[in-house]
Amino acid sequence: MRAMVLHRAHDPLALQDVPVPDPGPGQLRIAVRANGVCRTDLHIVDGELTEPKLPLIPGHQVVGVVDALGEGVTGLQPGDRVGLPWLGFTCGHCAFCERGEENLCDEAEFTGYDRDGGFAEYCVADARFAFPLPEGFDDVQAAPLLCAGLIGYRALRLAGAQAHRIGLYGFGAAAHILCQVATWQGREVYGFTRPGDGEGQDFARSLGATWAGGSDEAPPERLDAALIFAPVGPLVPAALRACRKGGVVVCAGIHMSDIRASPTRSCGRSDRSARWRTSPARTGASSWRSRPRCR
Numbered sequence: 001m002r003a004m005v006l007h008r009a010h011d012p013l014a015l016q017d018v019p020v021p022d023p024g025p026g027q028l029r030i031a032v033r034a035n036g037v038c039r040t041d042l043h044i045v046d047g048e049l050t051e052p053k054l055p056l057i058p059g060h061q062v063v064g065v066v067d068a069l070g071e072g073v074t075g076l077q078p079g080d081r082v083g084l085p086w087l088g089f090t091c092g093h094c095a096f097c098e099r100g101e102e103n104l105c106d107e108a109e110f111t112g113y114d115r116d117g118g119f120a121e122y123c124v125a126d127a128r129f130a131f132p133l134p135e136g137f138d139d140v141q142a143a144p145l146l147c148a149g150l151i152g153y154r155a156l157r158l159a160g161a162q163a164h165r166i167g168l169y170g171f172g173a174a175a176h177i178l179c180q181v182a183t184w185q186g187r188e189v190y191g192f193t194r195p196g197d198g199e200g201q202d203f204a205r206s207l208g209a210t211w212a213g214g215s216d217e218a219p220p221e222r223l224d225a226a227l228i229f230a231p232v233g234p235l236v237p238a239a240l241r242a243c244r245k246g247g248v249v250v251c252a253g254i255h256m257s258d259i260r261a262s263p264t265r266s267c268g269r270s271d272r273s274a275r276w277r278t279s280p281a282r283t284g285a286s287s288w289r290s291r292p293r294c295r
């Protein structure tokens with residue numbers, strides 16, 4: 001089969017012929033129809049996520065059709081259309097898995113990072129992490145929902161059902177989906193782009209944002225929650241400053257640069273209190289878990 005293969009960080013992907021993979025027990029093989037490109041793929045190729053399997057076929061927004069079943073797979077049949085996200089395997093029995101935080105499982109494996117992904121004609125996946133896709137989305141429309149949509153929605157849930165004013169930092173793939181979901185839910189969205197990115201701010205407003213501005217600007221109202229999708233550490237203290245007392249800051253990306261400035265002045269004293277949560281399917285999860293929460 002044809003595949004795009006990463007051999008070394010910083011090298012371009014190479015188009016190669018490689019053997020079609022066989023599904024093992026509990027796995028299935030997917031004939032790939034579409035695969036979105038995620039910012040995280042670029043972090044892997046750029047060497048910012050430092051522990052990919054090599055050589056690697058990246059890609060974790062896979063849409064395809066079940067082509068073959070490994071031993072013991074039930075509930076899916078050849079011909080079913082499925083989607084494959086970043087989270088590709090978890091142990092299923094550790095404390096994180098048992099309380100529904102399986103993305104933080106120490107044994108987690110990620111599609112297109114620890115396992116070959118979908119920049120190929122076929123890929124193999126753990127059947128537990130292959131999701132049947134409903135009608136109503138074509139393959140290309142469905143692909144971004146498997147990472148941008150999924151991670152965005154999980155970040156929105158971490159913000160809490162009571163959060164009415166939501167700030168979205170980094171108005172890219174995830175935020176542009178989430179802005180539409182959140183406004184449909186009746187929430188107010190405040191879109192933050194790079195300073196001076198008028199086009200991005202117009203885009204945010206066109207999707208229903210109440211306000212849009214640069215990430216160096218204060219929103220006109222304090223936020224109930226801020227969701228950070230841009231991989232930019234200094235946005236964490238900025239988002240804490242933009243939140244009301246008791247607000248929630250969710251770090252929703254897979255990779256983020258160093259925060260550098262201490263957020264304690266913004267959140268550590270009685271004048272403000274905010275919680276920050278790291279969300280989704282991240283590598284390096286242990287380093288985040290060890291960080292304190294500010295309350």
Ligand SMILES: [Zn+2]
Nearest residue numbers: 038040147148
């Ligand atoms: Zn992604």
Ligand SMILES: [Zn+2]
Nearest residue numbers: 091094097105
């Ligand atoms: Zn686990």
